[in-house]
Amino acid sequence: MSEITMVEAINLALARALEEDQNVVVFGEDVGANGGVFRVTAGLQKRFGGERVLDAPLAETAIAGMAVGMATQGIRPIIEIQFMGFIYSAVDQIINHASRMRNRTRSRLTCPMVLRTPHGGGIHAPEHHCESTESMFAHMPGLRVVIPSSPQRAYGLLLAAIRDPDPVIFLEPSRLYRLMKEEVIDNGEALPLDVCFQLRDGKDVTLVTWGAMIHETMQAADQLASEGISAEVIDVATLKPLDMETILTSVAKTGRCVIVHEAARTCAIGSEIAAQLAERGLMSLFAPVQRVTGYDTIMPLFRLEKQYIPSTARIMAAVKKTQEVS
């Protein structure tokens, strides 16, 4: 089996889900003949027909709301929001209905839907095309929030999301769509939706991150290794519910933690991880937790996106700070 990109891996997972369950339906803007603006759904309409892979009119509120309606009636809708900046029109349906339908009806009606959307910047795209506002969904009870960071994890996590009985916000780092290739075995195996991935073993510091920031974080870990600092890297991936156990265990070992994310700093998932480390891991921390994040400013247009997105150098600098105190 040859190596494939994340775009291809996601396509593979979608195809398998469409294949194995007649109730799976894919719809969104331009997902049909065009195969999605990133070509994630390429070929699916041809293969599975226009009744199950549909181009929707331009209406995010209705797309999300119809998915809720379908999901309650036994369909497993997978919707695509073209860019995360356009998810906001769907927020009412996500918060007021998708995440609550089970609770509101005491599990009489449920909402097994997946909302896929590209996430994050770094691709020189126009305004509103580079959002990383996963934190607002991570605050909402009843949702799952997932961000894969490699082709193989994208495949396994998406299958898990589709088969999950509850609504999942599946955020695809567009910067990673074609950045790397990986061997992906199309065996239909899902990955668990509530365990972090440990991407690298280390003993001096724990680097906690997800999505596209895995890239810079792994680079930082490499450079740190050459400087004699051994970094453990955790890919949170399943951001809600949050698997703090893996993170706490790692930090108990390393005594130091740097959290890296692209989203704005304030009131983000990084805040929650840092808060829980302070609450539950205080005694094992040798140094204050560092957060390397997007700034608390509007994601700039692409000329300055490089200065906004955390760089390897910023991550390294934060790690060094944790090493100073001891």
Next chain:
Amino acid sequence: MSEITMVEAINLALARALEEDQNVVVFGEDVGANGGVFRVTAGLQKRFGGERVLDAPLAETAIAGMAVGMATQGIRPIIEIQFMGFIYSAVDQIINHASRMRNRTRSRLTCPMVLRTPHGGGIHAPEHHCESTESMFAHMPGLRVVIPSSPQRAYGLLLAAIRDPDPVIFLEPSRLYRLMKEEVIDNGEALPLDVCFQLRDGKDVTLVTWGAMIHETMQAADQLASEGISAEVIDVATLKPLDMETILTSVAKTGRCVIVHEAARTCAIGSEIAAQLAERGLMSLFAPVQRVTGYDTIMPLFRLEKQYIPSTARIMAAVKKTQEVS
């Protein structure tokens, strides 16, 4: 001057703003003849006319979007969203436009608008009427988020919000609307939008909270005093931008901190405060920070809302935990 409720204080601030600036306009659902479902805007249409105090058709996206359009053209719109559960349809306009208009146009167009909405539970209201999702707005750059906790602060903060040159989400704790009366001097004086209020001096623990939870928190502080524990109480009130200096200064003094909020626990403003305390106040903390919050579950219908909203007893228990370690 007699004592008035928060509803009356907000009404007073609105009237003064309408009086002092011809560009101030109030609109929303049922704010006219009906005076708002909580009577916050009672009498305003009669006094200032139907051209400046308007009932809007039922359309939150357009209400928020029109406010953006008005604000860019020199109007100072104050919009009311009838309950916070209905703010989600306005989220796209708030995030993609209101918070960004200044940045997108390099301050050519600005967005001095106020979005008022009732906040929180505890009034035995129906489904979706008891939201406390301030955290999602606190994550968003370019916004201000304010929650008053007394008639007098509601008056001064609202005036500040209306006069502020940028968009403000003004959340009014419906549980406090009529709970207490206070003397409010209608002198047009605004309160600052970026400083916490210290409601009570103490030396053993800092209680950090906002909105309706001030009520239970102050009760806890009273009870703690009778047990010989002296609690300092901070009303954050201006949640974004967040004044961490006041909180850090207090915790530097007390060495202990309990954060109380009604919102779900994960990825909330409490997480941010706890994270910053760990980062910047670690050396002054004698005990792990405690968070007493709403649970990570859907706000229940009213039969169980009492079990959801943090009680004085839960706050006391958390304070006691901070006193154990030392």
Next chain:
Amino acid sequence: MNASERPDHSPPLGSETRVVAFEIKHTQIIDHHGAPLGPLPEFAKDPAELIKLYRAMVLTRLFDNKAIALQRTGKMGTYASSNGQEGVAVGMGSAMQPCDVFAPVYREYGTQFMRGVAMHEILLYWGGDERGMNYAQQRQDFPISVPIASQIPHAVGAAFAMKLRKEPRVSVGVLGDGASSKGDFYESLNIAGAWQLPVVIVIVNNQWAISLPRHEQSFAATLAQKGIAAGVPCEQVDGNDVIAMRYIMERALERARNGGGPTLIEALTYRMSDHTTADDASRYRPPAELEGQRQFDPIMRLKNYLTHNADWDDAKEQALQAECSAEIESEVKLYLDTPPMPPESMFDHLYETLPAIYKEQRDEVMQLGATGGGEDHV
């Protein structure tokens, strides 16, 4: 959709002027005194059938009175009355089949009861208990939807499921006149049209959205014409004429069931009550308007018809009222006797399986028990 079915009648660029034309029809079958204005639909020729409709309306009205009383005496929370709108609700309910799916707002008790939703379930819901929306019957029907118009995409999504599975079922979504200003409604109606889904959408125009009168809600002459925007057949019906309501509804359901796509119906009626028990309509509604509307009451209208055409009399009326009241009383008892949910149940329908990370919170709630840790709440 192949080319010949294309709905786009735009003239090719460069052609001459052309016109597309539309009209909105209004249907009424018996006048407000109960006199037929023309021939009756088949079903209305059977007095027993009409008495069923009458009973459903009376039951709904009596339920309504009782629910308000429960609220006023502190035994229930805020309640939205359907007083005056029973014709619309019963017309819809009688036209639908059990296999159809219903997406209500909060004033369609009449429809829900006909579909088998229990009165004590509705009371539980307004009593602040999620179990009220766990209907024992009609388990595919949607719960009451408080965020206005947000249920219309659900109804359309359900219709998609039916079409995909080639089932001869129809989805019915209801909204108010106020709700017809909201994007959710337009967006999903447009998709229902584009995808020709088996859905009937009913605007219950009760002339008010809390304090906003219909004429300030929209400059459109009728709300039915909103269907034109989506290329969806649309019409107006006198919703206080339960016979007309059922007739128009049946026709739309049949079209949808036979693959003819969606319909938008505007049902004209009047909210005789306050918006909810938390509202005081006297603040914004001229009392004369309410009084003027009483003559159009849907129950009185059908009663007049039955009196003249089906030997309806006081004795029958009293028997009916007694029967309905007894049914209501026993449901009220069921409601009042329902034991409270354990507090920790707030975690039990969050996800299918509660993630480990939330177990601690659930345990805390269980341990704190009924008081939530203190009696000190406001």
Next chain:
Amino acid sequence: MNASERPDHSPPLGSETRVVAFEIKHTQIIDHHGAPLGPLPEFAKDPAELIKLYRAMVLTRLFDNKAIALQRTGKMGTYASSNGQEGVAVGMGSAMQPCDVFAPVYREYGTQFMRGVAMHEILLYWGGDERGMNYAQQRQDFPISVPIASQIPHAVGAAFAMKLRKEPRVSVGVLGDGASSKGDFYESLNIAGAWQLPVVIVIVNNQWAISLPRHEQSFAATLAQKGIAAGVPCEQVDGNDVIAMRYIMERALERARNGGGPTLIEALTYRMSDHTTADDASRYRPPAELEGQRQFDPIMRLKNYLTHNADWDDAKEQALQAECSAEIESEVKLYLDTPPMPPESMFDHLYETLPAIYKEQRDEVMQLGATGGGEDHV
């Protein structure tokens, strides 16, 4: 609004059937060969005036070609071409007055240039620089709006401001055929109607929304008829006929300016380009369709008219092209010569005054400088 102006034509309950009727008119003034189909509007009788329109269209087309070339050579980011739609843009721009306010999508360069927005500003924007939306002229006009249809509430809000201040100004909002499916549009059009605001909303129906053809976007026969849903006058115009476009636009603007309320216009045109430079229309669009549309090109059409009626010739054409190209080149130079923004400027328009809590972050950005701390980004 007093009772006699009430838009609610719903019959009183209990009356007989009645009908409301509507029609949609389509206007074209010169055919696609450039031949008048009837008498011309006043402005079109002056050849100098028509040459102005012609120049504006040519300038826009040449700008477009240049912008695409800049993108292809890595000197600019993704760009949305307006090729084929110049008639709509110039028709709108020529009908508006400077005091009016314009809320564009991203294909109305022709309108923007006529209003004084500079070409280098548009290039800066697509070049990834916020300063591009800080127009030196028309400082009240809205920036390009990427979230589809979200600018329509802004246009309606601006119209509210004008009405409140009793200014004789009009707000113009533009959206695409795809955008006409979105709630923002319907909701704000409805309010524009209910409040009778001075706004003209133009649907630029270029037959495609990325890959979705118009006939799959909506089952409505015309997009103009969406105005019926809001009780707003609506009509269709051949947008590739710049004379018709300006004429219809002027009429709507005049009505709005004189207190006659909003209008919805559907302008029929065709997107000759890919959706943006990031798109490849050959994936979804039959090549024959594009070829078939070339005969309706708005520029060619007016050129034919001018050739036959205003002595337009090759020499004039060449002079015009040269003049426009020179103007474009100097604007491109301005764009390319614009020094970069300092990175820390990302904090300078967040709030009027940067709150103290963010100063540290700004300092960090300033200190890290142009590289953001490393050359290692993807």
